[in-house]
């Protein structure tokens with residue numbers, strides 16, 4: 001992924017409040033479409049110019065053809081706030097993040113964790129993130145719902161990794177139980193993506209706990225009860241189970257690995 005700097009110049013008198021509002025609106029719109037990653041953006045104001053550094057999946061993530069209706073509207077509002085369309089400067093490649101996958105995948109997985117800032121849609125071949133703006137809008141013109149689902153999954157993951165509060169158990173239930181709200185929402189999004197891209201798309205169901213390794217190896221698909229879902233070899237060093245019918249991948253409980 002790439003670090004880019006956006007510079008916003010005022011072309012007439014404007015107020016800082018008005019400028020900030022329209023810049024923040026544009027950044028939110030880009031984020032909801034997967035064109036910008038991360039959640040917090042520090043906007044610096046200096047010598048009549050606003051600057052912000054952003055993480056993007058590709059060098060050309062801001063290309064017009066990727067814009068959502070909200071991004072286009074936000075750019076119009078920028079003009080109304082007397083600000084020129086942003087100039088982009090390439091800063092460099094982010095050394096901590098993965099390269100985006102831009103080829104059509106043969107299959108895809110919805111997979112994230114609390115340390116990932118990239119797209120939750122991954123290539124089934126390499127697990128590399130697929131930029132969301134490269135697939136058709138999932139709902140209402142962009143990918144807001146996907147980003148929201150990812151944020152909630154990551155919040156649950158953070159709570160269970162910290163293992164310091166009673167909220168850990170509620171969070172784990174959302175991540176591991178196919179009856180939970182988080183599962184239902186993510187799994188529906190998965191179906192929507194499969195329908196829109198025509199590419200088989202799976203949901204990663206987190207697994208931890210259990211009694212012993214043997215019972216974990218014989219665990220059946222928690223959604224349909226299919227006992228034949230264990231793979232001969234783990235996929236991508238992560239997934240030991242795959243239910244074709246339910247479109248779920250899962251792991252052997254982390255407690256026994």
Ligand SMILES: [Zn+2]
Pocket residue numbers: 221222223224225226243245246247248
């Ligand atoms: Zn199943």
